[in-house]
Amino acid sequence: MDSIKVFAPGTVANVACGFDVIGLALNAPGDEMIVKRSDTPGIRISAIHGADLPLDPAKNVAGVAIQALLQKYEATKVGFDVEIFKNIHPGSGIGSSAASSAGAVVAVNQLLGEPFTRKQLVRFAMEGERLASGAAHADNVAPAILGGFTLVRSYRPLDITTIHTPKDLWVTVIHPQIEVKTSDAREILKQKILMTDAIKQWGNVAALVAGLYQENYDLISRSLEDVIVEPIRSILIPAFHELKLKCKEAGALGGGISGSGPSVFMLSQGEENARKVAATMNDVYAPLGVDYKIYVSQINTEGVKVIG
Structure with a gap:
């Protein structure tokens, strides 16, 4: 070859x-x-x-x-x-x-x-x-x-x-057309965290992994909580808290900042819920005057793929 x-x-x-x-x-x-x-x-x-x-x-x-x-x-x-x-x-x-x-x-x-x-x-x-x-x-x-x-x-x-990837888990991502450099997003993070926050975060990580293996969507939903990084980085993303709240009201399990931002992701059970979340993202961002793209996707379980 x-x-x-x-x-x-x-x-x-x-x-x-x-x-x-x-x-x-x-x-x-x-x-x-x-x-x-x-x-x-x-x-x-x-x-x-x-x-x-x-x-x-x-x-x-x-x-x-x-x-x-x-x-x-x-x-x-x-x-x-x-x-x-x-x-x-x-x-x-x-x-x-x-x-x-x-x-x-x-x-x-x-x-x-x-x-x-x-x-x-x-x-x-x-x-x-x-x-x-x-x-x-x-x-x-x-x-x-x-x-x-x-x-x-x-x-x-x-x-x-x-x-393990639950077979009915979908992702909706909105990418506001602004740039947040990973290096800059790292610079604003705290170097020390409270033990109480660390304990809560450890519990959420462990429960998220358990929820994925059990295909327990309620447990996945309860575990999608970041008490350490999201409170700081969310200030870089327009309408972040409104977006997250309304997406959960629309049926999302939960979500947060994708990487260092500015994209925001939401996980949903089933394609129908994922597309409702996409419509909600559009409703929140359309009046803001910020260009954006929205993607609805299943989890890719193959990774990099040879296509030719």
Whole structure:
């Protein structure tokens, strides 16, 4: 195989209470990438459609992620040409840099004959995240590569596990067309938290995981509460509290800030509820004078997918 085309899904990180440890993959939106083997050693990014991002592979998350893979593979005479079709807006909070990083390493791994497992690819994709945000976090790239819900149990050593995805769980995401940089959103976070808040957060994380395995939608709903990060970051998102309240009234199980924002996600049981939530999001945002996009999606349980 000399050429491959992949779909790399958008992702929701944090999933309310799961800051930096829980993420999920979406069916839409997602990026597409074409990666070709080359006789000329090195990495070249030939074109990026849909976003103004660096073509220099040392300054592009896809190039950095591929380079991390090749260093481990100890390949010095291989070359790759990469073309990226960006459908996930950078700074959207739904895993734009993660999609490019994840898609790149999965594609190159396929062209090399799959020397690495999908879980091993997560570490390489994390280097793209390091370039994008200054932190090599895995809560976006892990679900992008592995699909479904993922839990980062530990970073040292890296220990990632997949979590059961209830078959009737849907996601509705609204992306206000404003930019919130992950690095900026991290800077406003408190470095110390109250023990009482930590205990409540731990309980919610554990109960969310239990609810997903049990397909207990009531327990999932009760667990989608973030008492540590959301109270601070929500000030960056227009009409956040009104949006969250009205979406729950419309039938959402709950939700919160997707990644570092500005996107907001809501989980629902069933497509009908998810589309009611989308209509409510539209009602809240239409009068604000802020451009936005709304996505309704099932959980993507496959992750990065070869499409050509």
